[in-house]
Amino acid sequence: MITKSIKKDFPILSRKVGKKQLVYLDNSATTQSPKVVIDSLTDFYTNHRANVHRGIHMLSEESTVMYEQSRKTIAHFFGVTPSEMVFVRNTTEASNLVAFTFLQTLKKGSTVMISEFEHHSNLIPWQIACKQLKLNFKTAPVNSEGELDLNFIKNSDFSFIAINHISNFLGNINPVHKIIEIAKEKKAYVYIDGAQAVARVPLNFKKLDCDFYSFSGHKIYGPFGIGGLYVKKQILESMPPFMTGGGMIVDVGIKKSSFLKDSEGYDAGTPNVGGSIALASALDYVTQVGIKEIAKHEHAVLTYMYESLLKVSGVEIYGTKKVSNRAGLVSFNLKGVHSHDLASILDGEGIAIRSGTHCVIPMHKKLNISSSARASLALYNFKEDVDVLIEGVKKSKKILGGYNV
Ligand SMILES: Cc1ncc(COP(=O)(O)O)c(C=O)c1O
Known part of the structure; x- marks a missing residue:
């Protein structure tokens, strides 16, 4: 209690x-x-700060181990593997990442569906990406109490659906299990915006069987500027890169480069090392409370x-x-x-x-x-x-x- x-x-x-x-x-x-989360941030900056995956000196080694350990802790908290847990700044970055990478893999003319009561960050990226990629954009209606019309979803043709788990305006818990079931029958992909759910609902992304699940660390007692995006392994392996540069490559040539095909492939540039460590400590705290x-x-x-x-x-x-x-x-x-x-x-x-x-x-x-x-x-x-x-x-x-x- x-x-x-x-x-x-x-x-x-x-x-x-x-x-x-x-x-x-x-x-x-x-x-x-x-306080434990604030302390972990202070401890990192006071005792371990160094860039990751780039140095062989002691601080860099420590920082790298702590960073990768934090990815493990975060992934395990949500029942997935570290290679499927992409670090992002927040939920907004996660939806943009998927909209401007994964949607490129859909056939022209495919339909992307969202609901009528999404947070702008789960609406605008899809709106813009659909326009650029010549995809259809459709919204599933909700009634005046924000209850989704599941029949509409069932009877619609779509290849991808992005939906909030819990509405940040109405507080409704959406029937994500049912939506995933309907989408699977259509061989459509499911993106869940979990910004309001991660701190309120016990979650196992693997068992849920969605394709993408996003969240912000600051909404689950962690620091600002760090969040997570779960992407199913098979999808991640064929997804184009988002931000490019150092830290996400396999090999680089002047005319052509190749990229990592797991969560580290989305780690372009120096990551938010302290943030991810503090987020892991927030999740440890949540685990302790239950x-x-x-x-x-x-x-x-x-x-x-x-x-x-x-x-x-x-x-x-x-x-x-x-x-x-x-x-x-x-x-x-x-x-x-x-x-x-x-x-x-x-x-x-x-x-x-x-x-x-x-x-x-x-x-x-x-x-x-x-x-x-x-x-x-x-x-x-x-x-x-x-x-x-x-x-x-x-x-x-x-x-x-x-x-x-
Ligand atoms: C349902 C939902 N989605 C997305 C977001 C965006 O989160 P962030 O601002 O951390 O990117 C929020 C923030 O309130 C939210 O409640």
Whole structure:
């Protein structure tokens, strides 16, 4: 069981915002790091910093071993081999990497499908790549609660589908197992954007049997600037390179070069060595706490947050009404109040939430709203944090007077 003492692992949570205690509920934007992760970053820069795969001196050897060990830890955490775990800066880089490499291998005129409620980073790269490569671009519709039309997907022709595992706007957990099953029947490839899922759902990419799965380290208690992209071995072997240069070659000639055909083939230039080491230590931390425990704990707090917000008159919640199909976050509006005004009043109470369109403008347009407020959870949030949020929302209602209190 996760107890409140876990908050002590995260130095930033003891911060004050003005005179108020920080209540951090913006975890879908980024999670906070425990001290062990910060320490591992400091240790690397203090004691081991050197470039990798390039020197034979002791520091370079140490740094290389630590870097490759971190790839092993990260790959094993998700049930795959290190040669299938490509390092990227973040989820956005992962979708761009696949869009501008793998999509080249599809036949002209093939169809790429996404859903109507993707984060812009799981939309724009496919939009642009499809245009450049003369591929068709199709979107699978969702209803007003963000539930995917699986029949549409089943009855459509496509060669590649990119879909979020958990929506960063609506919090819906998508039926990725079903989507993978449908895609396999069509011999289509599946890319899953796991930015919101990795810290909330126990995952084994091999068992899931998707072709690509992407995530950002900063959304699973790791540092900024490092993330992962799982690519199935057989695909990686025939995928064209993305960034090119040092560190990803087999041989180089003036007119022609050959490249590594595994995860290191996507390591052009000096990698984020400290970042990958700190990400591995974040995953070790998650393993120690237990991802199943985290999922259970977060879902209990989420249910409480959803139900508490529902009870506040004037609050409109977006996403599925089936709370068992939701994870980690609730987006909502207070009638007559702009989400930025609400977030600003809450900030005065020490509460950090997100407001705006959360990089999901098309779905906001579909719901006919200009913006929304989003409260999102992590393993260190408890019902007490939700109580502070609810008091803050009620206070905002009084101050802003948008709704008849
Ligand atoms: C579902 C989803 N996909 C992609 C991203 C992009 O992540 P990053 O900014 O780390 O690249 C986010 C970030 O919020 C997200 O929630």
